Amino acid sequence: MKDSAAPSRSNGRRTIAVLLFLAIAATAWLSLHLALRQVGGVSRHGNPLLDPGYQHSERLRVATARAAMDAVGMNSSDPDAPQYRADYHRQRMQIEADSQGLERWAANDPHHQGLLLEIRGSLAELTLSLDQVSGTGKSADSAAKTPLLPALSRAESALGNYSASLTEPSNFQTAPYIFSGPVVLWWLLLLLLLEAAAMVWVVYSTTALRT
Numbered sequence: 429m430k431d432s433a434a435p436s437r438s439n440g441r442r443t444i445a446v447l448l449f450l451a452i453a454a455t456a457w458l459s460l461h462l463a464l465r466q467v468g469g470v471s472r473h474g475n476p477l478l479d480p481g482y483q484h485s486e487r488l489r490v491a492t493a494r495a496a497m498d499a500v501g502m503n504s505s506d507p508d509a510p511q512y513r514a515d516y517h518r519q520r521m522q523i524e525a526d527s528q529g530l531e532r533w534a535a536n537d538p539h540h541q542g543l544l545l546e547i548r549g550s551l552a553e554l555t556l557s558l559d560q561v562s563g564t565g566k567s568a569d570s571a572a573k574t575p576l577l578p579a580l581s582r583a584e585s586a587l588g589n590y591s592a593s594l595t596e597p598s599n600f601q602t603a604p605y606i607f608s609g610p611v612v613l614w615w616l617l618l619l620l621l622l623e624a625a626a627m628v629w630v631v632y633s634t635t636a637l638r639t
Contacts, residue, residue, distance in 0.1 A: 481537050481540075485591045485594075488523060488527065488530070489588065492587070493584065496554075500561060540593055540594075547583070550587075557579040561576050
């Protein structure tokens with residue numbers, strides 16, 4: 429009876445060993461895949477320099493502030509007025525380029541549409557005011573005057589809020605903490621250790637059975 433039962437037990441352990449090997453391979457693959465996703469998520473959210481929306485926003489903050497300073501300086505009696513005028517045109521071109529870039533990028537950023545709409549409105553108001561103060565552009569002779577400082581403050585605030593929203597950790601996690609990425613990864617690693625321990629036990633038992 430013992431001699432006939434031994435091959436059956438040995439075949440059963442081989443089957444278990446094969447299943448454990450497949451389970452270990454699957455768990456290891458899932459762990460690696462989840463770890464790579466976690467690293468990728470940290471790269472995207474932790475480094476705003478990789479985000480085109482952030483780049484456009486930060487360049488717009490600089491360009492709008494300089495354009496406002498130039499618009500005031502170019503119409504003053506300052507001897508550097510020609511330099512202000514030349515820089516003003518450069519900054520207006522920069523504002524136009526990054527505004528268009530941010531508009532195109534908006535389609536890839538569905539989570540911040542409210543902030544992007546505020547940026548669009550504030551830049552339109554600031555452009556109108558810049559035209560009036562500088563005496564250039566299509567809106568220079570507009571009857572309704574738009575104060576420069578409030579318009580600039582609104583644009584800078586909108587751009588700053590958008591940039592900040594891209595650099596702070598995501599606040600849109602709806603899954604319970606127990607199902608979050610890092611915790612799932614720890615559970616997978618624990619499962620991998622248990623599977624490896626079971627595999628060692630099966631191999632040891634099979635070797636002991638043969639001897």
